[in-house]
Amino acid sequence: MKVRIDVDACVGAGQCVLAAPDVFDQRDDDGMVVLLVENPPAHLEAATEHAALLCPALAIVVDR
Amino acid sequence: MENLERVVVVGASAAGVTTAETLRREGFTGSITLVGDEKALPYDRPPLSKQVLAGAWEPERTLLRPDSAYLDQGIGLTLGSAATALDLARRTVALSNGEEIGYDGLVIATGTRPRELPFGHDLAGVHVLRTVDDALALRGDLLRSASTVVVGAGFLGTEAAAAARLLGLDVTLVDPLPLPLVRQFGDRVASTIASLHEERGVQLRTGVSVAALHGEGAVSGVELTDGTLLPADVVLVAIGAMPATGWLTGSGVPVDDGVVCDATCQAADGVYAAGDVARWFNPHFGGLMRVEHRMNATEQGMAVARNLLGARIPFAPVPYFWTDQFDAKIQAYGVFPAEAEMVVVHGELAERKFVAHYLAHGRVVGVLGWNMARQLRQDRQLISPATAG
Numbered sequence: 520m521k522v523r524i525d526v527d528a529c530v531g532a533g534q535c536v537l538a539a540p541d542v543f544d545q546r547d548d549d550g551m552v553v554l555l556v557e558n559p560p561a562h563l564e565a566a567t568e569h570a571a572l573l574c575p576a577l578a579i580v581v582d583r
Numbered sequence: 584m585e586n587l588e589r590v591v592v593v594g595a596s597a598a599g600v601t602t603a604e605t606l607r608r609e610g611f612t613g614s615i616t617l618v619g620d621e622k623a624l625p626y627d628r629p630p631l632s633k634q635v636l637a638g639a640w641e642p643e644r645t646l647l648r649p650d651s652a653y654l655d656q657g658i659g660l661t662l663g664s665a666a667t668a669l670d671l672a673r674r675t676v677a678l679s680n681g682e683e684i685g686y687d688g689l690v691i692a693t694g695t696r697p698r699e700l701p702f703g704h705d706l707a708g709v710h711v712l713r714t715v716d717d718a719l720a721l722r723g724d725l726l727r728s729a730s731t732v733v734v735g736a737g738f739l740g741t742e743a744a745a746a747a748r749l750l751g752l753d754v755t756l757v758d759p760l761p762l763p764l765v766r767q768f769g770d771r772v773a774s775t776i777a778s779l780h781e782e783r784g785v786q787l788r789t790g791v792s793v794a795a796l797h798g799e800g801a802v803s804g805v806e807l808t809d810g811t812l813l814p815a816d817v818v819l820v821a822i823g824a825m826p827a828t829g830w831l832t833g834s835g836v837p838v839d840d841g842v843v844c845d846a847t848c849q850a851a852d853g854v855y856a857a858g859d860v861a862r863w864f865n866p867h868f869g870g871l872m873r874v875e876h877r878m879n880a881t882e883q884g885m886a887v888a889r890n891l892l893g894a895r896i897p898f899a900p901v902p903y904f905w906t907d908q909f910d911a912k913i914q915a916y917g918v919f920p921a922e923a924e925m926v927v928v929h930g931e932l933a934e935r936k937f938v939a940h941y942l943a944h945g946r947v948v949g950v951l952g953w954n955m956a957r958q959l960r961q962d963r964q965l966i967s968p969a970t971a972g
Contacts, residue, residue, distance in 0.1 A: 530629075530905050531912060532878065533960035550912065550956020572601070572885070575877045575903075577627060577647065 520564050521582045522571075524554045528578040535579060538570035539563060543579075552578060587687045587891065588613040591676055593666045594692030594827075595619025597627060597877060598858025600647050601884030602690050602891075603658045609892055615658045616684060618676070620665035623715055624650060629877050631718040632739055633907055636746040638722065642715050666693070669834040671851055688891045691831070691842050691856040692884070695824035695875060700734070703796030709818045712739060724817045728752050732805045732815040734793050736763035738906050740821035741776065744785050745908040747819075755786040755813055757805070762789060768915075768951060769925050772939065775932055775953070776908070783909050788813070824875060826860045841873040846897035847890045848883060855891060857883040867899040867968045868918055868948070876904035901966050911935060914959055917949030917966045925951075929958050938962055 522542065531550030535543035542563055544553040559567045571579040590606060592599045595617045603615050619625065626645040634640035653660050661678065668677040675683050697711035704711075710721045725731060725747055733744045736758035744756045760766060762773035763780065777787055788807065796818060797804040805813045826841040836850050837843040841862030844850045848863050856863070858880040862873040874883075879902055886898040905914040923941040930937035930953075938958050941949035946967045952959030 530907070531914065531956040532903060532905060533956060534878070534903070536960060537963075545957045545960065547957055549954070550914075550959075572604070573878075573881060575629070575881060575905075 520559055520567065522554060522557055522559060522567060523580045523582070524552050525576075525578045525580070526551050528576045530576040530578070532575050534573045534575065535570040538573055539566035542567050543570060585893075587611070589616075589686050590614070590688045590690065590891065591616045591618065591684055591686040592690040592692060593618045593676060594690075594694055594858065594860070595621070595625045595660065595662060596692065596694055596858070597625075597647065597880035598694070598861075598884040598887075599690065599692035600625045601881045602692065602857055602888045604648075604656060605885045605888035606891065607656045607658070609889060611888075611892060613687075616661055617653070617658055618661045618664060618666055618678065618684075620663070620679070621714060621716075622663040624648075624660075624662070626715055627877075628713070631715060632712060632742040633746060635715070635718045636712075636722055636725070636743060637749055642719065645715065666830045669831055669836065671835045671854070674853065687853060689854045690887055690891070691836070691850065691854065691860060692858045692880075693827040693830070694859045696827050697820070698823045698825055700793060700796070700820055700822070703802065703818070704820070706796060706798045707801035708798070708816055709796060709802050709820065711820050712743060713824070721817070721819060725750055725752060728817040730814050731755070731817040731819070732757060732813050733819045733821060734758075734805070735821035735823065736760070736787075736789065737767070737821060737823065738764070738904075740819070741780070741908055742906060743819050743821060744780065745783070748780075748783055748785050749909070753786075754784070755788055755805075755815075756780065757788045757791065757793060757807065757813075759792040760789060763787070766921070768919055769921070769923070769941075771925055771932060772913075772951065772953075775935060776911075776913075779909055779911055779935070824859070826862075826873070828860065843871070846899070847895055848887050848898050849890065855887045857887040863898060865899055866897050867901060872902075872918075874902050876902060878903040899968075901963065911953060912956065913951065913953050914956060915949060915951040916959070916963045917941070917947070919949045919951070923948060928962070930955055940965065 625647045664678040664680040765773035795806040842856035844863035865872040
């Protein structure tokens with residue numbers, strides 16, 4: 520699995536961090552998404568996909 | 584649900600698309616038909632009043648999924664046709680193209696329609712904003728505008744006023760309430776929003792209503808109830824939205840400011856609702872709730888798909904929403920009743936970097952952050968359910 524983020528589209532909702540805290544974080548100053556793991560291991564794949572689905576700004580793309 | 588072979592989702596926006604995709608992700612192998620009244624492929628609405636209006640994004644960038652995603656997932660699209668009637672007994676939906684489609688499970692996700700003023704909408708230059716066509720038409724007129732009036736200082740009106748001002752336009756924002764977004768966030772946050780808009784050059788005319796729109800063929804001015812005549816060649820009417828439930832009249836589906844649902848978002852046998860149109864019992868806050876926010880469309884679409892498949896799980900979210908205006912990113916979790924007491928807990932209101940908690944009956948029911956996203960997310964957990972009170 521490979522994860523891409525679109526910081527330009529990100530609205531800083533933090534839903535990805537709630538869904539997959541080992542894969543995503545938010546910048547301190549503006550809350551924009553930070554990708555912690557570009558290729559999440561198998562045990563984080565479901566949470567990562569859930570984060571992508573939840574994102575209200577469609578700022579996370581997951582390629583399998 | 585037993586014998587679920589055909590699912591029809593009426594409404595091809597965020598809630599409808601999420602419902603259809605979640606059905607597939609959860610292993611549903613029957614047919615899925617997604618019906619939308621617009622011709623465009625399903626797209627996202629929040630950027631319309633932000634990036635699209637400002638010209639930063641082409642409309643294609645708002646697509647919810649690439650074209651191929653529907654075919655790949657076996658989701659049938661019937662676009663450019665509105666649902667016109669529902670027959671609960673025969674389990675059929677009639678469409679404006681003359682088709683009638685049968686279902687075992689139906690999802691109502693028809694969203695809302697903009698509320699209009701009782702006059703003036705026949706004049707050129709008078710706009711509402713809900714669809715991508717609306718946004719492009721409004722942007723086209725704004726680019727030629729000498730003076731723009733935005734009627735209604737809710738989320739849409741304040742965002743559009745900010746976008747128009749960033750285009751360098753002369754913008755006046757009118758609302759009968761004393762402050763922008765006061766009904767949503769209370770006096771102190773609303774005052775801060777008012778200051779932001781005034782500093783950035785938006786002329787605020789609050790505490791006064793629109794009496795008439797003037798013009799011959801095209802709008803030329805907005806008359807206020809105090810007698811003021813504001814010159815205007817573009818008017819955006821952003822005075823709220825109404826659930827798009829006209830097609831359900833007489834069907835037997837309960838409608839009262841939205842499709843009335845139980846805690847599992849079910850409205851009738853085999854019929855569920857999701858997104859802006861759904862008014863369901865949210866057990867987290869102990870009341871009927873209808874939420875016109877983007878996050879809810881996704882979460883409720885997921886919940887409805889699972890419940891259609893038999894999960895029967897109450898949908899009990901903590902609502903989340905955000906608005907971007909000038910350099911302000913305002914985000915909120917929970918509910919913000921008028922009687923709630925607002926307390927700034929982190930940062931400073933005057934510095935426009937803070938998190939505020941809203942308390943009702945001694946418990947936190949909402950948290951709001953202004954340019955403080957990370958802290959806000961951490962405070963979300965403080966919102967306590969109604970049952971804890």
